[in-house]
Amino acid sequence: MTTAPRQELVLPAPAKLNRLLHIIGRREDGYHELQTLFQFLDHGDTLHLRLRDDAEIRLTPALPGVPDSDNLIVRAAHMLQAETGCRLGADIHLTKRLPMGGGLGGGSSDAATALLGLDRLWQLGLSIDRLATLGLRLGADVPVFVRGRAAWAEGVGERLTPVELDTPWFVLLHPGIEVATGAVFGAPELTRDTPPITMARALQGGAPSWRNDCEATVRALYSQVADALDWLGSRAPAMLTGTGACIFARLDSEAEAGRLMAEIPGRYTAFMARGLNLSPLHAALER
Numbered sequence: 001m002t003t004a005p006r007q008e009l010v011l012p013a014p015a016k017l018n019r020l021l022h023i024i025g026r027r028e029d030g031y032h033e034l035q036t037l038f039q040f041l042d043h044g045d046t047l048h049l050r051l052r053d054d055a056e057i058r059l060t061p062a063l064p065g066v067p068d069s070d071n072l073i074v075r076a077a078h079m080l081q082a083e084t085g086c087r088l089g090a091d092i093h094l095t096k097r098l099p100m101g102g103g104l105g106g107g108s109s110d111a112a113t114a115l116l117g118l119d120r121l122w123q124l125g126l127s128i129d130r131l132a133t134l135g136l137r138l139g140a141d142v143p144v145f146v147r148g149r150a151a152w153a154e155g156v157g158e159r160l161t162p163v164e165l166d167t168p169w170f171v172l173l174h175p176g177i178e179v180a181t182g183a184v185f186g187a188p189e190l191t192r193d194t195p196p197i198t199m200a201r202a203l204q205g206g207a208p209s210w211r212n213d214c215e216a217t218v219r220a221l222y223s224q225v226a227d228a229l230d231w232l233g234s235r236a237p238a239m240l241t242g243t244g245a246c247i248f249a250r251l252d253s254e255a256e257a258g259r260l261m262a263e264i265p266g267r268y269t270a271f272m273a274r275g276l277n278l279s280p281l282h283a284a285l286e287r
């Protein structure tokens with residue numbers, strides 16, 4: 001028996017963490033060469049996709065400060081239509097939980113969920129390789145969400161090798177500000193010359209040896225991030241994700257994470273989540 005094509009899909013768009021982030025150089029086009037470990041969280045946005053038989057892409061609700069034509073979900077949908085000549089469309093409802101400009105990759109993850117979800121809804125049958133290549137045109141963090149495996153990443157984050165990392169609980173703090181990625185990468189004092197290491201070496205040291213080269217610069221530029229790092233770091237090993245603004249602490253158990261959550265001062269937005277080596281998006285699509 002063949003199954004009827006789906007008219008509707010509800011899919012997660014998980015957050016990512018950069019468990020390690022080294023900046024090893026700067027390319028001629030100004031972009032920085034990174035080495036990073038990406039891992040997913042069991043926390044994120046949700047996209048509700050409903051098939052339309054005209055070619056319209058309608059997104060609700062609009063994100064504050066982001067015109068729909070700039071929204072990575074809409075851009076991903078239009079790119080898929082342009083690449084494949086598909087004349088179908090979609091009504092897309094976004095439940096936004098991830099703070100924007102938080103270093104959790106929310107926009108990139110939304111884009112990846114739109115690419116994989118619409119490929120399924122429109123029955124395009126594109127390969128993951130092709131979707132990852134399309135995704136890279138939208139942003140350096142999109143391919144890891146398309147591939148859905150925790151990864152060692154190089155280049156600007158597009159050369160990916162799947163890895164199995166420890167999967168602790170994390171407590172995440174948002175200090176209430178948005179960090180401009182461009183301002184961090186443009187800062188003269190940013191560390192840009194960390195010697196490259198092998199993936200084996202990065203994994204050998206394990207979590208206690210991991211750090212983020214953006215942290216000193218983000219601390220200096222944003223005192224709220226420095227305060228949050230000091231507060232969280234006094235209770236558990238804490239780091240910045242991406243260029244911030246979110247920071248995360250690693251805990252050994254859900255109970256410990258819960259106890260730390262109960263202590264968090266009201267000036268921070270916080271949540272706890274588990275690290276995952278398989279994206280919940282892929283787990284949902286396999287069901």
Ligand SMILES: C[C@@](CO)(OP(=O)(O)O)[C@H](O)COP(=O)(O)OP(=O)(O)OC[C@H]1O[C@@H](n2ccc(N)nc2=O)[C@H](O)[C@@H]1O
Nearest residue numbers: 030031032103104105139140141156181182185242243244
């Ligand atoms: C640093 C990372 C690590 O995961 O995460 P986030 O903090 O953004 O989540 C990403 O590589 C961020 O990639 P992406 O999110 O695509 O960056 P964009 O917004 O396009 O970058 C804004 C600006 O930052 C600079 N930029 C960005 C990435 C990079 N590898 N080198 C750079 O120099 C460029 O000047 C670029 O114009």
Ligand SMILES: Nc1ncnc2c1ncn2[C@@H]1O[C@H](COP(=O)(O)OP(=O)(O)O)[C@@H](O)[C@H]1O
Nearest residue numbers: 071072099100101102103104105106107108110
């Ligand atoms: N669907 C989307 N969700 C979030 N941000 C988006 C989206 N589409 C476009 N953007 C733009 O991308 C910027 C970076 O967003 P986000 O991915 O949340 O942060 P980060 O790259 O720090 O993890 C936002 O400030 C916003 O202007």
